[in-house]
Amino acid sequence: MKFPDLNLALLSALLLIFLGSPAADAADVLYQICGTTGNYTANSTYDLNLQTLLTNLTTSATNSSSNFGFAKSTVGSVPNQIFGLVLCRGDVNSSNCSSCLSQATQDIQNLCPYYKEATIYYDFCLLRFSNQNFLSSTDNTNQVYMWNTQNVTGSKTLYSNYVRYLMNTTADYAAFNRSKKFATGQLNLSQAFPETYGLVQCTPDMSTSDCASCLNSLIDEMLKRFSGRQGARILGVRCNIRYEIYSFYSSVSLLSLTPPVENAPAPAPAMTPPVMNPGPQGMERTIYFTCASITS
Structure with missing residues (x-):
């Protein structure tokens, strides 16, 4: 069950308490559903x-x-x-x-x-x-949406692409590599955008596929609703996600990421010795790897 937009608008009025201020008291109730x-x-x-x-x-x-x-x-x-x-x-x-x-x-x-x-x-x-x-059931019931009303400076589309990369990578790590089904990630961006931090979590009794599906659904929903925002979160009983432009969790980020290279030039062709009777021309495939350092 998702709240109607009227309730979401009321939640946004609480922005400075829940999202805009890292000093918000962890003992405060974020939301209750009777x-x-x-x-x-x-x-x-x-x-x-x-x-x-x-x-x-x-x-x-x-x-x-x-x-x-x-x-x-x-x-x-x-x-x-x-x-x-x-x-x-x-x-x-x-x-x-x-x-x-x-x-x-x-x-x-x-x-x-x-x-x-x-x-x-x-x-x-x-x-x-x-x-x-x-x-x-693994249905992610009683979802609550919260977001920062401020947008980042610069291209909202580009920043949202960066947030998607951060959240997707962190979600994959939580679902496939962590028995706790929990992960945090930090995306180190250029001067155009602030460093961005993400957190994802599923209940640990969920299967890898159910956790990944739950998190991916929330990421899609969050970016559809809150593109370009400085922070947003979706709370749910079975899985939840959050990103901010400040560190809001208690430990060092499990993932330290850099943005994927866009419009990278094609690599120079390898030098091969000439042959007298070349065979049929083969297909060439270039694979790009984006590396992430993982802190244990």
Whole structure:
């Protein structure tokens, strides 16, 4: 489900808090979505199951050695069965992850009181629960769009091409090379444009192909909506992406990239000794490689 453009316009008014200022508090709620699948009452079976679920999710996510920062769980039986998922951003430490999830379990019940379904987003984590089994699907539900209202100076088309290269390369690295399905990238541009930083993440239980498809869909959508912007992000339960003209994540970029060379001259033909009876002329293929340095 995507928000209507009216809600997106309201989100853009919060630009200076969420995108324009690197100093935004990571504990601030970015957005919450209260569901439409019904309500429960205090101290009911559903309420008790929800408290158990939230505790289980936080404990599992912060104590897991294989999938640290991620957990999904189911508690109870129909009609009081409840499904939940939490995900911390891939570069946050144990303390920040635990703190964010603890805050989320409190805020989501205050902001969406007695809703059987709710989603909440922060810079460092997200939490979703529902009485519908969304865990069986990789559909990237409850997407939120946020962007910087300022454009870069220069060609919007050229800069958007650079952003696409950054995000596509970072997305491929996350989907195909990282068990956490998380990656960051830095694109070192010329003086015409500022250095640009990107972050992508999927839930680690997604397959390589599902993660790549989810991220590529968001990249296409982001560049269609926010071409030439100084920053933008799309939040989703299953995958999310973001780019900015400043570093907004906690660690050194996993990828350090330079733009692909455009309009490069063809290489000089190789010198070969003459032959008396040349054979049929063959096809010549030139392959260009763009190298990226990877920081472990």
